Amino acid sequence: MAGFDKVVASYEEAMAGLQDNMTILAGGFGLCGIPENLIAEIKRKGSKGLTVVSNNCGVDGFGLGILLEDKQIRKMVSSYVGENALFEKQLLDGELEVELTPQGTLAEKMRAGGAGIPAFYTATGVGTPVAEGKETKQFHGREYLLEEAITGDFAIVKGWKADRYGNVVYRHTAQNFNPLAATAGKITVVEVEEIVEVGELDPAHIHTPGIYVDRVVLGTFEKRIEKRTVTPTE
Amino acid sequence: MSLTREQMAQRVAQELQDGFYVNLGIGIPTLVANFVPNNMSVMLQSENGLLGMGEFPTEDTIDADMINAGKQTVTTVKGASIFSSAESFAMIRGGHVDLTVLGAFEVDVQGNIASWMIPNKLIKGMGGAMDLVAGAENIIVTMTHASKNGDSKLLSNCSLPLTGKGCIKKVLTDLAWLEIENGAFILKERAPGVSVEEIVEKTQGKLIVPDDVPEMTFS
Numbered sequence: 203m204a205g206f207d208k209v210v211a212s213y214e215e216a217m218a219g220l221q222d223n224m225t226i227l228a229g230g231f232g233l234c235g236i237p238e239n240l241i242a243e244i245k246r247k248g249s250k251g252l253t254v255v256s257n258n259c260g261v262d263g264f265g266l267g268i269l270l271e272d273k274q275i276r277k278m279v280s281s282y283v284g285e286n287a288l289f290e291k292q293l294l295d296g297e298l299e300v301e302l303t304p305q306g307t308l309a310e311k312m313r314a315g316g317a318g319i320p321a322f323y324t325a326t327g328v329g330t331p332v333a334e335g336k337e338t339k340q341f342h343g344r345e346y347l348l349e350e351a352i353t354g355d356f357a358i359v360k361g362w363k364a365d366r367y368g369n370v371v372y373r374h375t376a377q378n379f380n381p382l383a384a385t386a387g388k389i390t391v392v393e394v395e396e397i398v399e400v401g402e403l404d405p406a407h408i409h410t411p412g413i414y415v416d417r418v419v420l421g422t423f424e425k426r427i428e429k430r431t432v433t434p435t436e
Numbered sequence: 437m438s439l440t441r442e443q444m445a446q447r448v449a450q451e452l453q454d455g456f457y458v459n460l461g462i463g464i465p466t467l468v469a470n471f472v473p474n475n476m477s478v479m480l481q482s483e484n485g486l487l488g489m490g491e492f493p494t495e496d497t498i499d500a501d502m503i504n505a506g507k508q509t510v511t512t513v514k515g516a517s518i519f520s521s522a523e524s525f526a527m528i529r530g531g532h533v534d535l536t537v538l539g540a541f542e543v544d545v546q547g548n549i550a551s552w553m554i555p556n557k558l559i560k561g562m563g564g565a566m567d568l569v570a571g572a573e574n575i576i577v578t579m580t581h582a583s584k585n586g587d588s589k590l591l592s593n594c595s596l597p598l599t600g601k602g603c604i605k606k607v608l609t610d611l612a613w614l615e616i617e618n619g620a621f622i623l624k625e626r627a628p629g630v631s632v633e634e635i636v637e638k639t640q641g642k643l644i645v646p647d648d649v650p651e652m653t654f655s
Contacts, residue, residue: 231521281564282562305564327566329598332562378484431509432494
């Protein structure tokens with residue numbers, strides 16, 4: 203078992219090897235399914251000059267937003283940002299760079315990166331500012347853009363359950379970008395709510411097979427809700 | 437009278453068909469879900485990775501892991517499925533979604549749409565809008581016909597950076613239902629009590645007005 207045992211005992215161990223100027227791929231959509239404790243560990247370590255690839259950049263005081271407090275992020279690659287005042291300030295002050303990427307293109311860039319596909323063509327973004335400087339090609343009479351894949355030095359992922367071999371399942375829509383980030387990190391770290399024994403997860407229901415995963419760490423999660431909407435009961 | 441937001445949603449809902457998979461954007465498009473006819477089954481796709489979005493949860497069932505693309509807490513309907521962002525956009529880009537409804541700042545007679553960026557203002561990003569307009573065959577844009585200053589949003593050429601090129605064929609404004617064909621807007625229906633003259637005046641791009649432009653009807 204030892205050879206496949208991915209479980210590490212601490213968050214310090216989980217993020218060991220992270221250095222300044224590295225690229226980190228992060229799962230999550232808004233604040234849903236974000237690797238909140240791994241982000242907190244990056245803040246504790248104080249690594250600087252980071253490029254972070256994530257659909258969003260958290261909010262003030264939570265999620266990736268906390269890495270802005272000590273100016274740890276040099277560049278964000280995201281589809282939608284600016285839910286935080288600090289982000290806006292650093293962007294306007296020129297301390298932070300943003301590469302806005304269509305959401306589906308961002309997901310596909312990570313998927314392709316993990317699958318060994320260096321680039322792909324897509325119709326998304328043709329004729330828009332996203333197309334500037336990119337190669338285009340016609341297929342079946344329609345124009346497509348060449349988009350390059352993304353890989354990272356680290357992928358930080360939030361799972362629901364994992365076994366010791368690093369097989370992961372996600373909970374509800376906390377899945378989002380997590381399985382894609384998981385495939386595309388040189389070192390993929392998954393934090394989970396529960397670690398189960400090998401064999402307990404149904405092999406047919408694994409979202410991320412352990413082959414992609416290097417480290418698994420057990421955490422407890424705040425799971426902050428960004429927009430609490432309810433149907434009133436009588 | 438120009439249409440209310442609810443009437444606009446109601447008019448869009450008339451385009452739904454039984455068995456449609458539908459992606460609704462934020463704002464007026466979201467309201468369309470309230471007007472799905474009772475005898476019809478429609479499955480709502482939310483691009484964060486959910487097909488079969490249900491109503492908001494109750495206080496007892498609220499779950500931080502169950503949200504929609506607007507980051508609101510939601511529920512699933514019976515028969516729903518949940519998947520990754522890549523799978524979600526495979527559905528969208530692969531043309532599997534039957535109807536997409538989204539808002540815009542401007543559209544033009546070439547079917548171009550601008551909906552995400554106003555230069556020199558804070559730019560938050562396009563989210564999934566560029567994928568949605570590039571991937572969908574059947575798109576309805578909902579928007580006000582003119583700005584508060586009276587500037588037309590139906591143009592000969594979009595002035596703002598585009599979200600997509602040549603992809604819009606149907607537009608519902610607070611004044612009219614229009615289709616885009618061969619480099620022109622075609623006035624199909626007008627809001628009850630709104631004159632053709634008013635629509636002509638507020639449409640900057642080339643507008644074709646058929647002999648008969650019926651008023652919209654709402655049941």
